[in-house]
């Protein structure tokens with residue numbers, strides 16, 4: 001650290017020089033991120049309420065009330081006004097917290113040995129983190145041709161050590177939705193915990209349904225669903241950090257809390273990972289959800305889907321590249337039978353396009369910052385690159 005401190009103007013100058021290296025959402029070049037520019041209201045509130053700490057909610061009772069109301073709004077979106085949960089640091093924390101509670105509930109039933117959780121091969125890396133931290137074995141189940149987990153394979157994978165099943169509503173690579181209704185039946189029949197990772201899809205699918213898309217019921221309408229991850233800091237236009245973890249009801253939480261006795265605001269018991277955490281992000285999330293409402297989000301999702309269809313059609317017109325599957329939501333996968341996808345990715349990066357690269361596909365997430373003119377330019381660049389590639 002500098003001995004005598006640096007004047008503010010100098011800091012700002014240095015900062016602007018350094019941050020010039022960052023890509024910006026406004027450039028339209030970021031095509032592979034699940035984050036976007038937060039809503040203006042969220043941005044304003046983040047700066048005003050920066051000091052609010054939900055790690056000590058006794059001091060910030062109003063902020064705590066706002067968190068409860070935020071969870072109620074998300075719960076009603078997921079068709080369960082009784083759900084209970086927390087705004088957490090992101091989908092990773094949400095999934096780890098759910099897996100911990102599933103493990104605690106399940107381990108009393110399996111009587112020794114390593115607990116097993118069945119996940120689709122499409123599951124996010126956060127489940128690997130959860131397994132490593134929690135001493136759980138992951139059992140991976142294959143997907144069908146449309147990249148959804150096969151319920152028959154899930155059933156076959158169940159052993160006397162299985163404690164939970166995970167289904168994904170909006171996979172990281174392609175946005176596909178697992179047959180959650182069938183997973184729910186299996187979970188009920190076998191008395192297993194069912195967690196749904198809707199970190200991305202949770203803020204998309206309910207609005208697609210309102211737009212008339214026919215999609216599987218992914219939420220608490222399924223009796224077997226015990227918890228859902230849903231992240232406002234993805235398609236919710238909330239600021240980072242704003243993930244969400246919701247449980248079917250409060251009983252899942254009550255017996256799985258850590259009690260923190262020393263807090264200035266009085267004892268607080270919670271089941272999440274972080275201690276000190278951002279109250280401002282929760283306030284900003286609450287305000288954004290309230291301000292945009294169902295109609296606002298439906299409009300945003302509709303716009304994203306229009307751009308998604310533009311991209312989908314454009315890819316179909318370029319020789320030697322294909323869609324990995326028909327997009328279910330605003331996520332598009334590009335593959336090629338003839339060309340090297342890694343080489344295409346490298347050429348795109350030279351032009352500053354930033355896509356997501358998975359084993360055999362490139363992923364585009366059509367977030368609200370991705371506009372028709374960006375897609376037009378991208379398609380033109382992709383066509384040029386594929387013409388030159390071998």
Ligand SMILES: Cc1ncc(COP(=O)(O)O)c(C=O)c1O
Nearest residue numbers: 090091092124171172197199200
């Ligand atoms: C389906 C899914 N779950 C969980 C996560 C993790 O979310 P975060 O990066 O907010 O921790 C992601 C991130 O891309 C995701 O796609």
